[in-house]
Amino acid sequence: xxxxxxxxxxxxxxxGAPVDDDFRLEESPAPxxxxxxxxxxxxxxxxxxxxxxxxxxxxSYATPVPLDGTMEGGAVGEVIASNHPNFKPGDFAFGMFGWxxxxxQPGDVLRKIDPAHGPxxxxxxxxxxxxxxxxxxxxxxxxxxEGETVVVAAATGPVxxxxxxxxxxRGCRVVGVxxxxxxxxxxxxxxxxxECLDHRAYADGAEMRAxxxxxxxxxxxxxxxxVAGKVLEGVLxxxxxxxxxxxxxxxxxxxxxxxxxxxxxxxxxxxKLWRMILVNRLHVHGFIIxxxxxxxADFMREVGPMVASxxxxxxxxxxxxLENAPRAFRGMLEGKxxxxxxxxxx
Amino acid sequence: xxxxxxxxxxxxxxxGAPVDDDFRLEESPAPxxxxxxxxxxxxxxxxxxxxxxxxxxxxSYATPVPLDGTMEGGAVGEVIASNHPNFKPGDFAFGMFGWxxxxxQPGDVLRKIDPAHGPxxxxxxxxxxxxxxxxxxxxxxxxxxEGETVVVAAATGPVxxxxxxxxxxRGCRVVGVxxxxxxxxxxxxxxxxxECLDHRAYADGAEMRAxxxxxxxxxxxxxxxxVAGKVLEGVLxxxxxxxxxxxxxxxxxxxxxxxxxxxxxxxxxxxKLWRMILVNRLHVHGFIIxxxxxxxADFMREVGPMVASxxxxxxxxxxxxLENAPRAFRGMLEGKxxxxxxxxxx
Numbered sequence: 001x002x003x004x005x006x007x008x009x010x011x012x013x014x015x016g017a018p019v020d021d022d023f024r025l026e027e028s029p030a031p032x033x034x035x036x037x038x039x040x041x042x043x044x045x046x047x048x049x050x051x052x053x054x055x056x057x058x059x060s061y062a063t064p065v066p067l068d069g070t071m072e073g074g075a076v077g078e079v080i081a082s083n084h085p086n087f088k089p090g091d092f093a094f095g096m097f098g099w100x101x102x103x104x105q106p107g108d109v110l111r112k113i114d115p116a117h118g119p120x121x122x123x124x125x126x127x128x129x130x131x132x133x134x135x136x137x138x139x140x141x142x143x144x145x146e147g148e149t150v151v152v153a154a155a156t157g158p159v160x161x162x163x164x165x166x167x168x169x170r171g172c173r174v175v176g177v178x179x180x181x182x183x184x185x186x187x188x189x190x191x192x193x194x195e196c197l198d199h200r201a202y203a204d205g206a207e208m209r210a211x212x213x214x215x216x217x218x219x220x221x222x223x224x225x226x227v228a229g230k231v232l233e234g235v236l237x238x239x240x241x242x243x244x245x246x247x248x249x250x251x252x253x254x255x256x257x258x259x260x261x262x263x264x265x266x267x268x269x270x271x272k273l274w275r276m277i278l279v280n281r282l283h284v285h286g287f288i289i290x291x292x293x294x295x296x297a298d299f300m301r302e303v304g305p306m307v308a309s310x311x312x313x314x315x316x317x318x319x320x321x322l323e324n325a326p327r328a329f330r331g332m333l334e335g336k337x338x339x340x341x342x343x344x345x346x
Numbered sequence: 347x348x349x350x351x352x353x354x355x356x357x358x359x360x361x362g363a364p365v366d367d368d369f370r371l372e373e374s375p376a377p378x379x380x381x382x383x384x385x386x387x388x389x390x391x392x393x394x395x396x397x398x399x400x401x402x403x404x405x406s407y408a409t410p411v412p413l414d415g416t417m418e419g420g421a422v423g424e425v426i427a428s429n430h431p432n433f434k435p436g437d438f439a440f441g442m443f444g445w446x447x448x449x450x451q452p453g454d455v456l457r458k459i460d461p462a463h464g465p466x467x468x469x470x471x472x473x474x475x476x477x478x479x480x481x482x483x484x485x486x487x488x489x490x491x492e493g494e495t496v497v498v499a500a501a502t503g504p505v506x507x508x509x510x511x512x513x514x515x516r517g518c519r520v521v522g523v524x525x526x527x528x529x530x531x532x533x534x535x536x537x538x539x540x541e542c543l544d545h546r547a548y549a550d551g552a553e554m555r556a557x558x559x560x561x562x563x564x565x566x567x568x569x570x571x572x573v574a575g576k577v578l579e580g581v582l583x584x585x586x587x588x589x590x591x592x593x594x595x596x597x598x599x600x601x602x603x604x605x606x607x608x609x610x611x612x613x614x615x616x617x618k619l620w621r622m623i624l625v626n627r628l629h630v631h632g633f634i635i636x637x638x639x640x641x642x643a644d645f646m647r648e649v650g651p652m653v654a655s656x657x658x659x660x661x662x663x664x665x666x667x668l669e670n671a672p673r674a675f676r677g678m679l680e681g682k683x684x685x686x687x688x689x690x691x692x
Contacts, residue, residue: 250617274593278633282631284623285630
């Protein structure tokens with residue numbers, strides 16, 4: 001009795017913000033798992049900013065999604081058939097199942113999830129790739145020290161909220177940037193940021209800078225970069241000598257296309273940045289979290305108990321239905337989500 | 347019998363390239379050394395790109411030279427009076443004597459130079475601040491590994507030629523960039539670079555990139571940044587995953603003023619750079635060599651014998667007369683010097 005599998009494919013490459021017609025819903029019988037493989041019925045799938053890059057046909061750290069191919073992404077669900085000794089029907093597993101109701105992966109690359117340890121959606125956010133990204137980038141490249149000032153944008157997202165909470169736990173002053181007064185309130189009240197600035201209140205990098213200067217009277221030691229744009233412009237002149245900038249994303253520029261064409265800003269930005277790096281002896285580290293999964297166990301060891309005890313908070317924004325994934329994705333790039341964006345697939 | 351001291355003061359802050367009227371030659375009796383101080387009659391003074399930054403009145407890593415103040419800089423000369431037990435008349439010493447025929451410094455901050463170990467001018471270049479800059483930036487932040495490809499501009503300058511030769515000694519492929527066929531020949535024949543590109547032959551970053559791509563078939567692992575401009579634009583797209591960029595200068599942008607205003611380039615440069623840092627997981631490290639003089643002894647231990655044995659080459663370009671320092675300085679920013687620019691003061 002084969003189940004029907006629905007999946008969302010990339011119908012064409014978006015220009016700027018993705019629209020509905022860039023995607024297509026397809027149906028087919030769910031495939032049978034081959035040797036060593038596991039078939040999972042997806043309960044929740046993850047939406048993450050990096051997926052925008054996969055829609056472009058440009059050199060990046062990963063192959064683009066092919067046209068008519070299933071959109072990629074992490075998801076969690078219930079095993080319904082298994083040819084792998086570690087998994088049996090009824091188990092829960094996280095894997096790269098894509099934007100689909102069902103997925104097949106080799107059992108060797110799946111992570112088993114125990115629903116008794118909390119909501120299975122945590123494997124997509126706070127205890128998954130985004131949380132790991134925040135923890136790794138901050139601790140490995142940010143090297144936070146007590147009394148330092150940390151700035152992170154997208155403060156209520158799953159990466160930013162991890163960065164902020166770990167930095168607080170290490171004794172830093174943490175200033176968030178988020179879109180809208182509601183998110184700023186959440187950053188302070190739910191996630192414990194010392195302050196959070198609403199970037200919508202500032203027209204450009206200069207205004208952003210003035211607000212940040214007030215919120216960071218001792219300058220900025222660590223800027224965890226995940227948005228770029230005017231936040232970056234505002235932050236750079238305030239970096240202290242020896243400051244660190246882990247770079248894991250640039251969401252405000254993603255819709256500008258692979259090479260940032262028409263991303264705005266003045267033509268002297270690069271010389272200004274370069275001068276700041278020199279004058280303030282900054283250390284800028286680009287990283288892609290998939291290079292570092294050898295550290296995932298360290299992450300779970302530190303952060304797992306903090307989540308279990310309730311010390312480390314997380315917030316999820318759950319859209320309903322696979323067919324709404326494109327809309328939810330677009331909303332996330334526009335900052336409409338509150339907390340980690342997830343789609344409930346069944 | 348007091349000697350007459352000549353010095354060049356900053357008469358006004360230059361706009362763009364410094365011109366003669368930005369400076370003024372002054373004469374006064376040479377001062378007397380105070381307690382613990384040493385008076386030196388300068389033989390050679392150093393001209394270095396960083397001095398352009400000192401002429402601007404902008405936040406930098408050092409205080410600007412005040413108007414009517416003596417231009418700063420390192421110099422080497424003969425002790426003619428000393429109130430410090432480590433120095434006696436006839437000794438040679440390196441210190442920050444500025445653009446002047448005489449200088450006074452506390453004996454504690456002077457470095458004694460032994461003329462028996464080679465030309466005293468080496469203390470201004472290959473065995474001084476520029477050579478140390480190249481060695482430190484390459485080894486500490488570049489982390490060169492055998493078989494990697496290193497690109498360095500201003501290849502025949504005292505920093506670039508050090509970077510290239512140390513990188514070669516560590517088994518790297520080294521590609522230089524320099525201005526004009528004569529310098530390129532020097533980079534290859536004198537300093538042992540594998541290849542050297544004449545940046546004048548390339549109109550912009552795109553042409554620079556095409557030439558670099560051919561010279562670096564395995565991509566670029568380390569870009570030692572000391573010029574910025576079109577070389578930087580050409581290099582960035584060719585950086586390999588995990589590449590390192592030590593940043594110690596940006597000579598092509600110095601004359602653009604402190605904040606790089608009108609430095610040229612298109613307005614999407616910053617997004618492009620930022621994307622490259624992310625996609626290729628680059629590590630960018632700004633540094634100012636004066637932070638790292640605790641490593642100077644390590645440098646001398648490794649490089650001193652290489653210079654003494656002739657394994658490590660150096661070339662000096664010696665201008666005659668203090669009054670010609672402004673012209674020689676301007677020429678250096680335009681790349682007219684061949685090798686380390688020095689001024690013979692007496």
